[in-house]
Amino acid sequence: MTQHRVQGENRTPRGIRHRTAKESEGGGADGGSRRGRRRPRRGHRVLRWSAATVTLLILGTACAGYLYYEHLNGNIQKGERSSGDSKAKKAAPNADGQTPVNILLIGSDSRNTAEDLKLGGHRESVGSPPLADVQMLIHLSADRKSAAMVSIPRDTRVDIPKCKDPKTHHEYPATNDIINTTLARGGAGCTLATWQNLTGVYIDHWMMIDFAGVVRMADAIGGVEVCVKQNVWDHSTPAQRGGSGLKMKAGTHKVYHEQALQWLRTRHAWGSDVMRSRAQHMYLNSMIRTLKQQNVFTDSGRLMDLAEAATKSLKVSEEIGTVKKLYDLGMELKSVPTNRITSMTMPRVEDPQNSEHVVPDTANAEQMWRMLRDDVPFDDKGKAAAAKQTTDDKQATKAPSTSDDGIGVVVRNATRSATLGPVGGRAGAIAQELVRKGFTKAAMDGTAGLSENRTVVRYPSAALEGDAQRVARSLGIPLSSVRKSSDVTGVTVVVGADWRTGTSYPKQSKPKAGELPGNSDAINASESGKCMDVYAPYRF
Structure with missing residues (x-):
């Protein structure tokens, strides 16, 4: 009998009692004494x-x-954006208020860590200042519809400005040397300043990666596809010591780990440092295509791997030294269609002082730099309007502080270039022309040995900007070449290598989209079938 419940007892299974009607109306079992204390x-x-x-x-x-x-x-490791003496001017916004972004990518040959040493080089190099063996400018157009990647071969002889090491504060005097030495003369900021002076392009940021970083990035991406036309082995030979160790058979391969680094370091097997730049462009183009094909942003594991590899691999200029800023920059680059990305190498000629070095091919290199300064697309797929940057014809002018005969002007001769000596008498000729035009206080500066690729007019303070613009207009110099500078005390005309004859600045036609010099070795990022030709002694 004990197995039967008492009649009328209202219980549910597991001993939970149903509330009575009275309890349901708000009272407890005791007729309301527990009102307000109802259990949830x-x-x-x-x-x-x-x-x-x-x-x-x-x-x-x-x-x-x-x-x-x-x-x-x-x-993320960070450093000073510029540690050298540079006078490049940031591009003015276009009609929509947009400006281009320029990033200098530097590949360091540093062997100062065990990880780097294991991947290449000799132990004797440990502790030595690193060299900037890979230097590439990434230009993102103001409208974010096109991009360009321009390399300068590491053995290019250039003018290097005065630089200061941001850590030791040691000052290095201006010199003329191959461009890969800039990294040892004040860090990446000195390399950036050298590029700015050579090209006239304002560079917003730099990023630097070493041997170990290249390997980490290649592995995080899952390998990068490359191609060779013949079997290749970049090894030491009796005629040429050294070599990257790259060894692969003809065809297409995915390179990972150390082999990715070997591909980027190979020079002898490609025949020259210029061809190494081409191989690097092909590698980066392949990497871009790979990243665009991968669904990285919906794959949290892959995204974390990439984030970890990138932040451990890169040293960047301090103004972009956070994950958010790097992510935002990456998303802007990601938005550019692959077929609107063009990579090339600076037009160059053999250095008359050393056959193993090169110097800029002055006219053709300047055409390329001007396209970057004016934000003209390197490909011909963009609209003509994309090339219209707010430049000289739209630049605001200021009234001079006095009449022409009251403006003091100094003229300097800087017509020397990497391939040509100075033109004698240029400062005197231009000073005389200014006097003839009514600038009676114009005089020449006899300083010798100066070198500027482009003619500029400099002024020391805002009060003299209008005076400098007035002088520039009288000589036909574009207002985009009028710049404020702390190394002059008055309005100064610096006659560059682009003005070797005549007393009126030569008019220059505006470059057109896709109008690249023939010796720029241009490659479009959408071209996936490109293969490197192997120099005969390194085939097997």
Whole structure:
């Protein structure tokens, strides 16, 4: 009998009692003495517990996300944007208020870590200043519809400005040397300043990567596809010591680990340093295509691998030294269609002082630099309007502070170039022309040995900007070449290598989209069938 419930007792399974009608109306079992102390229903308790748990999970995830974000930020090494004497001027916005972005990518040959040493070089190199063996300018157009990648071969002889090491504060005097030595004369900021002076292009940021970083990035991406026409082995020979060790059979291969670095370092097997630049462009183009094909941003594991590899591999200029800024920059680059990305190498000729070096092919190189300065697309797929930057014809002018005969002007001869000596008498000729035009205070500066690729007019303070513009207009010099500078005390005309004859600055036609010099070795990023030709002694 004990197995039967007492008649009338209202219980549910597991001993939970149903409320009586009186209790349901608000009273307790004792007729109302427990009014207001009603126990919460189990469903409500579960909901509150679930809400609290979800809140904790969200907070925990957010906290973990924040800590991981800070961890990634902590990985990034930063440095001074420019540590050299440079006078390049940032491009003016276009009609929509947009400006181009220029990033200098530097590949360091540093062997100052065990990881780097294991990947290449000799132990004797440990502790030596690194060299900037890879230098490439990435130009993102103002409208974000096209991009360009321009390399300068490491053995290019250039004028290097005065630089200061941001760590030791040691000052290096201006010199003339091959461009890969700039990294040892004040870090990446000196390399950036050298590029700015050579090209006239304002460079917003730099990024630097070493041997170990290249390997980490290649592995995080899952390998980069490359191609050779013949079997290749870049090894030491009796005629040429050294070599990257790259060895692969003819055809297409994915390179990972150390082999990715070997591909980028190979020079002898391609025949020259210029051909090494081509191989590097092909590698980067392949990497771009790979990243665009991968669904990185919906694959959290792959995204974290890439983020970890990138932040550990890169040293960047301080103004982009956070994960968010690097991510935003990456998204802008990602938005450019592959067929609107053009890579090339600076037009160059053999150095008359050393046959193993090169110097800029003055006219053709200047055509390329001007396209970058004016944001003219390197491909011919863009609209003509894309090339219209707010330049000289739209630049605001200021009134001079006095009449022409009251403006003091100094003229300097800087017509020397890497391939041509100075033209004698240029400062005197232009000073005389200014006097003839009414600038009676114009005089020549006899300083010898100066070198400027482009003619400029410099002024020391805002009060003299209008005077400098007035002088420039009288000689036909574009207002985009009028620049404020701390190394002059008055309005100064610096006659560059682009003005070797005549007393009126030569008019220059505006470059057209896709109008590249023939010796620029241009490659479009959408061209996937490109293969490197192997120099005969390195075939097997």
